[in-house]
Amino acid sequence: MKEEYFTEDFILKVREKYFRPRKWEKVKSFKKAAVLAIDLQKYFLVPKSPAYLPSSQALIFRLEEFYGKINALGIPIIFTRHSHKEGIMVWWWGSGMHREDPLNEILDNFKPFAKIIIEKNTYNAFYRTKLEELLRKLGIETVIVTGVMTHLCCETTAREAFVRGFNVVFPVDGTITQNRFFHEATLRNLSHGFAVTPLLEEVLEWLSLG
Template sequence: MKEDYFTGEFIVDMREMYFRLKKWEKVKPFRKAAVLAIDLQAYFLRAESRAFLPSAPRFVPRLVEFYREAERLGVPIIFTRHFHRDDIMTLWWGGDMPKDNPLNELLEEFKPFTGTVIEKKTYNAFHGTNLEGLLRGLGVETVIVTGVMTHLCCETTAREAFVRGFNVIFPVDGTLTQNRLFHEATLRNLSHGFAVTPLLSEVLEWLSSE
């Protein structure tokens, strides 16, 4: 089920298949944006973990560079950190993600950007957290969803953001999951009814434009 799929060819293919220019033009005027950085924990991004995503070595440097530029442009970056114990997530996945496990810490490469971290216990970063209040307080109109995993926490959070009235940007190369099929399924669904799906580089061009 797991594969190293996050290649330049894959990213180009996904952009060509699922980017909708008309939707992008509708979102562009809503310039008060924030980046959501979902669950960028060692649990998913370090090879010693059982949940390691094989494309992580390709993905992490790309996202670090995006965050560096977003921060330079003054765009807020809000991180989430996931953990759960003895709940429906435990039942489904056959194990806990304890808060005190070092693998559940945010990856070192991302810590320079972690001014704001929200802790969550399910796929939806809005559920049981103050994320919406934080975004409203910042005057945010548009959220840019990045992180892991594409088809679980990232997709669920993107859908919920749309339902709550935020414009959603879901960069085709801004999230990562276990394989191409899961990643593409999310892009197919979100691009139809919930989010616009440009490249990270196109998002930066938009954020830096007058």
């Protein structure tokens, strides 16, 4: 079930429930960070698409502002772009996401920030891509996960980043999915064993302090 759930009340509620200050204090000393912008494609973010997420406009507004400030701080933003034509993704979903489809382009709002784009074909942005190599080359210690969808590509990538030894920040207002239940389930799980879950504005405050 899809719903437009991404309200200020929802965001503050889940932040209060799942943010763990002690874990945040541990992560904050690792300031060599990069932002992952997962699958911010028209396929998920424009109303004419069959995969449109009803909370898209609220996320777009937040991330445009966030990426602009992150860009000004000189922190790398690494975009991923998803496509698949065969294999288990097609078997599971019943259709492909073809790279040539215009809906698979990065949303125009985010193109000014999309200087680095990693192509992927499954939920995990590290699987058979150059993402880890790039992060290691940049000396990154912490990844900040944003994008779509919270409980699929964002969550899978966050878990994999942790397994590979990166600190993971997963802002409660940095991703969206189809409904509040999927979103909250991800935060419940990740905050227990994989990631800290502050607000985007708290991430900016941390990174702005130098």
